[in-house]
Amino acid sequence: MTEHVPFVVVGAGAMGLATTWQLARRGHRVLTLERFARGHTRGASHGATRNFNNAYGSAHYLDLLTLARSEWDELARTTGEPLLRLHGLASHGDRQLLEGVHGALVARGERAEVLAATEAARRWRGMRFDGDVLFTPDAGVVRAAAALEALERAARSRGADIRFAHAVTVVDEGPYGVALTVDAGGERLDVVADTVVVTAGAWTAGILPDAFPLPRLTVTEESPAHFAPRSADLAWPSFNHFVDPQRGPIGNVYGMPTPGEGVKVGFHMVGPVVDPDARSFRPVPEQAAQLREYVAEWFPGLEPHTAAPISCTYTSTDTEDFVLDRRGRIVVGAGFSGHGFKFTPAVGSVLADLATDDSARAAAPFRLA
Structure with missing residues (x-):
């Protein structure tokens, strides 16, 4: 049996959950697939705290941070969970x-x-x-573990379908959609999506099709x-x-x-x-x-x-700039280079824009070559 959904997000770390929330709150049907169990420590999203660090000189990061602050506050209002501690x-x-x-x-x-x-x-x-x-x-910390819980809760409250222990093994873009092969605890699941957002952290390069123009990720x-x-x-x-x-x-x-x-x-x-x-x-x-x-x-x-x-x-990435872009039916959020978590809900917003609007573009430093 093949499932057909408008949007699939691959990866339910911070960026994937944020994208899921942003899509769901806009009224879209979204399925999110995460290869590991909830709360795993294999990637880059676990732990209690991350710096909410505003020491940037570049406009594209400061713009993204302004959006992030607004969206963190909105997520806190939505869930009743304070997520920023601004001790400077x-x-x-x-x-x-x-x-x-x-x-x-x-x-x-x-x-x-x-x-x-x-x-x-x-x-x-x-x-x-x-x-x-x-x-x-006006800086401090993000309560990272609490943020993941809040993002998942907010996304599910808007109807998002989030499945853990569902590993995407193949992403194949065709003229009528993106076919995904999923290992769901030893059982095969086939999914076809109109648009796929890949936010798979260290596993990104291994999931995307070989022809996708991803820059080097280390x-x-x-x-x-x-x-x-x-x-x-x-x-x-x-x-x-x-x-x-x-x-x-x-x-x-x-x-x-x-x-x-x-x-x-x-x-x-x-x-x-x-x-x-x-x-x-x-x-x-x-x-x-x-x-x-x-x-x-x-x-x-x-x-x-x-x-x-x-x-x-x-x-x-080699430049430490993020990758936030789209090619065809595939959107990618990757290369957060050790300084991405503070931007999480803003990144989710940008990726949701890219997934739903063919004319949307991230700031130039975040685009694919």
Whole structure:
């Protein structure tokens, strides 16, 4: 038996669920297929927190972030679940980069304040700074696990059909639709859709037809860690440290407080290239040691020896720009390059636009070549 549906979303991580919600709330019939069980830890959407980081200088990201903030708030109103915790973001390091970000934010009327290192250290006694700090109060964290639950609940309330443990094995575009072959727990399911949206993270390239003009996507296993604070009285912002490569460590640093787990600290995009189906789920020992050394140097308020590693994947483009585009009957959202989660409901909106309107276009940096 073959099912016929107008829209199929392949992948029910953050971006897939957001796209499902956006399509369903517009009145469309949508089927979403996810190869793993609900709440799995195989991809890039699990965990309690993600940075809601507005330290961008490029208009296309700031535009997307403005939409994301509005849509996060709408999702919270719809579900009654608060999803953003706006305790502010402290960014330090590369002065030229921070000046560009500050200028871009101020030009848009966003709140942004430059603090001397001494003032920043007074506010956040658990951190160390060696130069000016850009503080943006309308940033903080997304409650990531709660967001996934809210997106699924909101989508189902609008009639979306979301099926876990349904692995799409073949996507074949024809003149009258897209045929999908699905492994539903060992049973074959055939589905034909008018339009398919692929939001499959690290598995994207393996699902799309060979002729699809996808740019190179590199899958890496990244290993941030939670560290225990030395005192419960310390205040913590979310943070970025744009590090001069001549001064080490091995990459830029990001992090945020996660209630009940500590303060998350991680190097950005430094992990080994992996097959997403053959990961170790363990940090590279040398990188784990470097992260502890970094925490010992820059976080006097954290206990370096308490590192609790986290494993996740990055699926990155060479430019670190997202891929949000359509070819024929197939829409793709991919390459979120370790900085996509904050944009989740806005990405879902863009992908829903692309799926329902042949004239829709994402911002130029997000388009296929």
